[in-house]
Amino acid sequence: MGKLYDELAKDYRLKEGLKTCINCGTCTAICPAAEFYKYDPRKIVDTVQRKDDAEIEALLKSDTIWYCGECMSCMTRCPRKNGAGLVIMALRNLSARLGYFTYSEKGRQLYPLTKIMTGNILKYGYCVYPETFKMEDHPEAGPVWEWHTQHLRDNMERLGANYQGKGPGILRKIPQESLDELKAIFDVTGGTERIETVEKYSRAKADEMGMSMDEYTTYTFKHCSEGHFNNED
Amino acid sequence: MIYQGKQKIWSEYQKEIPDDHWYYVRSCIRQNFFPASERMFTEITRNVLGKDIYETPSHTTCGGIAYHCDTIPQETVMTIVARQFALMTEAGYENYVASCITSFGNYAEILETWHEFPELETKIRELLWKACKKEFKKPKYLAHSSDLIYKFRGEIAAKGRFRLVDKETGEPLRIVEHIGCHYAKMFPHKGVGGAEYPCVLSGMIEAWGGQVIDYPERRHCCGYGFRQYHVQANRGYSLSNTHKKFESMEPYHPDAIITNCPGCPYFLDRWQYVIAEQTGKTYGRDGFGIPVFTYEELAGLVLGYDPWDLGLQLHQVAVEPFLDKIGIEYDPSAKYKGLDKKDILRPGLPQNLKCF
Ligand code: SF4
Ligand code: SF4
Numbered sequence: 388m389g390k391l392y393d394e395l396a397k398d399y400r401l402k403e404g405l406k407t408c409i410n411c412g413t414c415t416a417i418c419p420a421a422e423f424y425k426y427d428p429r430k431i432v433d434t435v436q437r438k439d440d441a442e443i444e445a446l447l448k449s450d451t452i453w454y455c456g457e458c459m460s461c462m463t464r465c466p467r468k469n470g471a472g473l474v475i476m477a478l479r480n481l482s483a484r485l486g487y488f489t490y491s492e493k494g495r496q497l498y499p500l501t502k503i504m505t506g507n508i509l510k511y512g513y514c515v516y517p518e519t520f521k522m523e524d525h526p527e528a529g530p531v532w533e534w535h536t537q538h539l540r541d542n543m544e545r546l547g548a549n550y551q552g553k554g555p556g557i558l559r560k561i562p563q564e565s566l567d568e569l570k571a572i573f574d575v576t577g578g579t580e581r582i583e584t585v586e587k588y589s590r591a592k593a594d595e596m597g598m599s600m601d602e603y604t605t606y607t608f609k610h611c612s613e614g615h616f617n618n619e620d
Numbered sequence: 621m622i623y624q625g626k627q628k629i630w631s632e633y634q635k636e637i638p639d640d641h642w643y644y645v646r647s648c649i650r651q652n653f654f655p656a657s658e659r660m661f662t663e664i665t666r667n668v669l670g671k672d673i674y675e676t677p678s679h680t681t682c683g684g685i686a687y688h689c690d691t692i693p694q695e696t697v698m699t700i701v702a703r704q705f706a707l708m709t710e711a712g713y714e715n716y717v718a719s720c721i722t723s724f725g726n727y728a729e730i731l732e733t734w735h736e737f738p739e740l741e742t743k744i745r746e747l748l749w750k751a752c753k754k755e756f757k758k759p760k761y762l763a764h765s766s767d768l769i770y771k772f773r774g775e776i777a778a779k780g781r782f783r784l785v786d787k788e789t790g791e792p793l794r795i796v797e798h799i800g801c802h803y804a805k806m807f808p809h810k811g812v813g814g815a816e817y818p819c820v821l822s823g824m825i826e827a828w829g830g831q832v833i834d835y836p837e838r839r840h841c842c843g844y845g846f847r848q849y850h851v852q853a854n855r856g857y858s859l860s861n862t863h864k865k866f867e868s869m870e871p872y873h874p875d876a877i878i879t880n881c882p883g884c885p886y887f888l889d890r891w892q893y894v895i896a897e898q899t900g901k902t903y904g905r906d907g908f909g910i911p912v913f914t915y916e917e918l919a920g921l922v923l924g925y926d927p928w929d930l931g932l933q934l935h936q937v938a939v940e941p942f943l944d945k946i947g948i949e950y951d952p953s954a955k956y957k958g959l960d961k962k963d964i965l966r967p968g969l970p971q972n973l974k975c976f
Contacts, residue, residue, distance in 0.1 A: 419841045456845025457688045458801040463815045479690040496851045504686035514648040514685040529893045529936040534967035541958035547659040555675040557655045565678045571751035578696035611853040
């Protein structure tokens with residue numbers, strides 16, 4: 388493998404997202420992540436454009452690249468038509484490929500996220516699905532949601548959905564041929580390989596931390612150490 | 621048409637939206653949280669406006685949320701989208717309407733990237749053929765479902781039973797809009813009014829008799845942040861951003877919020893509940909929250925649909941004070957009933973946020 392920057396430079400999001408950064412800080416000024424997290428997209432873009440592999444490696448192993456919310460507010464405002472959010476996406480992609488995401492707490496969250504998202508897509512054909520959006524993981528969903536999920540079929544029928552039904556409509560059962568096509572797409576485009584890579588490095592990290600995969604999943608999903616936010620030391 | 625002067629400047633903020641014949645793709649988030657909004661979209665466009673809106677059961681997620689959670693590579697999301705385009709091509713359509721801002725942004729980003737890097741489009745065509753033996757044409761027009769409601773806002777007002785007006789005072793109701801970041805912040809020319817003057821929702825508010833309320837953090841993100849919400853440990857980010865918006869809009873006393881995005885109405889609704897339960901603070905009057913609506917819900921109310929057919933019982937923030945202001949009739953005892961008035965109990969009540 389070539390230098391880290393060369394790998395990043397192959398990513399179309401970097402081609403689109405990094406022309407020349409003039410270090411003006413407009414992206415940081417508008418960034419919702421910078422307001423709460425110890426996060427400065429200007430510095431990240433600048434680090435990448437300096438092409439210093441040691442610094443890029445440190446970034447790939449850091450919490451920093453996982454603070455962005457990918458809202459892309461920075462793209463609208465950059466006077467040089469960069470997209471700090473796109474640069475972040477390229478960095479995260481490389482961090483996932485190389486297993487560097489397991490070096491940071493926020494990076495390790497990629498494991499439960501991958502399980503939830505790709506699990507839903509491959510099993511149901513949706514990114515989010517009622518069966519896996521559980522009240523115990525989402526207390527903020529409130530008593531209305533609790534009631535709704537307890538009476539899911541009744542409510543879905545009442546509101547005109549076609550929940551798990553045949554034919555078109557809301558939350559219909561996606562035909563098996565379509566799910567098979569999604570799986571084939573994952574197989575030929577690197578989606579399946581990505582799931583396996585994230586799993587492999589996460590298993591090694593869980594071992595190192597002395598946790599079972601279930602413990603690791605819960606821990607990475609729920610645990611937040613002090614020190615990520617601007618108002619913390 | 622050749623535009624000159626100010627007309628030329630404004631033309632950059634216009635978006636051509638064809639009148640009819642749309643291939644429709646659904647939103648994962650909205651099907652889960654606002655199923656009746658999607659039903660209203662097809663109800664309004666097909667049955668009220670008489671438009672041809674085609675849907676195939678074979679379409680799937682666009683992969684946008686998984687992509688923005690960084691769990692799938694760019695080639696994967698692009699090929700999922702290429703398959704969606706292939707289904708549109710097979711069905712004989714060229715106008716593509718997505719029911720989701722994340723999807724809409726995803727489609728816009730992919731079409732732009734292919735335009736700039738044609739070799740990538742070629743590669744994705746090969747991957748789609750390898751995986752599914754499918755070929756596709758790119759959509760001639762890409763719209764978000766709110767673009768269509770915006771386009772027909774005048775017809776909806778003309779056919780409407782209600783206006784967004786206080787029935788006691790005759791004053792327009794004060795409405796805040798939230799556009800959703802991926803609608804026009806990435807590719808401003810893809811959205812009505814661009815990133816500077818997005819009028820897709822404000823146009824609806826004005827057409828239906830309401831008053832658009834400006835406030836300092838109007839364009840701030842709702843705080844979804846993809847991984848910043850889906851991972852429980854990160855939800856402080858999501859909550860903090862919503863809190864910032866509510867603190868900023870509070871002095872302007874909005875009667876309601878209208879939203880564009882699938883996630884935004886969920887976050888703006890549920891985080892009000894969390895803020896009330898954690899701190900006791902509520903942003904509406906008399907212990908209520910500020911009700912948050914999708915554009916189909918508001919259109920449905922204007923057209924005189926029963927609020928419980930619109931799914932407003934799935935909101936955590938009570939909508940009744942808003943309905944009362946306009947004078948929309950509703951049966952309180954029918955709110956939490958199933959089909960044919962089946963009794964399916966009712967939700968518990970929050971401690972601090974006033975609900976019915
Ligand atoms: S706004 Fe653009 S030019 Fe300015 S610091 Fe950010 S990326 Fe660099
Ligand atoms: S995309 Fe990321 S870096 Fe850009 S404004 Fe949003 S949170 Fe900040």
